[in-house]
Amino acid sequence: MAGIWLSARSAEAEWMDDAGQTESAFRAVLRDLEFLNRVTFGYRPTLNWLDALVARTGATTLSVLDVGAGGGDTLRAIARWGARRGVALELTGLDRSPAALAAARHMGTPGQWITTDVFDLPPEARFDLVISSLFAHHLNDAELVRFLRWMQTHATQGWMINDIHRHAISWCGLWAGTRLLRLDPIVVHDSTVSVARAFKRDDWRRLAREAGVAARVEWQMPFRWAVSSERAN
């Protein structure tokens, strides 16, 4: 068992992906996810990427789509970043769950919101940047290859995925942390399932090759992958 533990992506389902979850249960999960993102510095890879992109391009306005935006916490972190950096932002959250929209609005998330499955977005929709945080591991490999190509189409300047490193340290840290902090039972269950569904560097290399996209794959604290691509201009 120990030899094969976490050696390949798991297909075990997350409870939060059960369409039968009530709105209040889903919102409780999103609240805990925001807490985990904050205390583990989970926004850092996304903000680091935005910082580097703006430093290189000198952009002062950007439209940003956050896919699988949940309760909109990453968009709120990006809004604060934009205010600090003097970048005018047009923010859009996309999530298939109507409960995500309710949670995002309740938390004061700025910008537009689209409630849809990512692959049902109109093909002509375009954004300067497409980002996602803790979304990619919800997809299986075939869907991920499609998502990588999807981002190439919908992002005119670049895209970035921020997701978990499938590693024993992240698995054990979340197993213990979610229990010690008495987080929501769905989060306790899904946290380790998320790690098991997540990625090693070779997964990203293989998926990018299959999708035919050139992607930079960087490891960043806190045990996250920053997978990104920018258009040369």
Ligand SMILES: C[S@@+](CC[C@H](N)C(=O)[O-])C[C@H]1O[C@@H](n2cnc3c(N)ncnc32)[C@H](O)[C@@H]1O
């Ligand atoms: C783990 S949450 C991540 C929330 C937030 N981005 C964060 O960093 O905490 C994953 C989100 O992706 C959404 N999601 C999963 N599959 C989706 C799909 N195919 N299309 C759109 N949203 C999806 C779920 O509804 C959920 O809100």
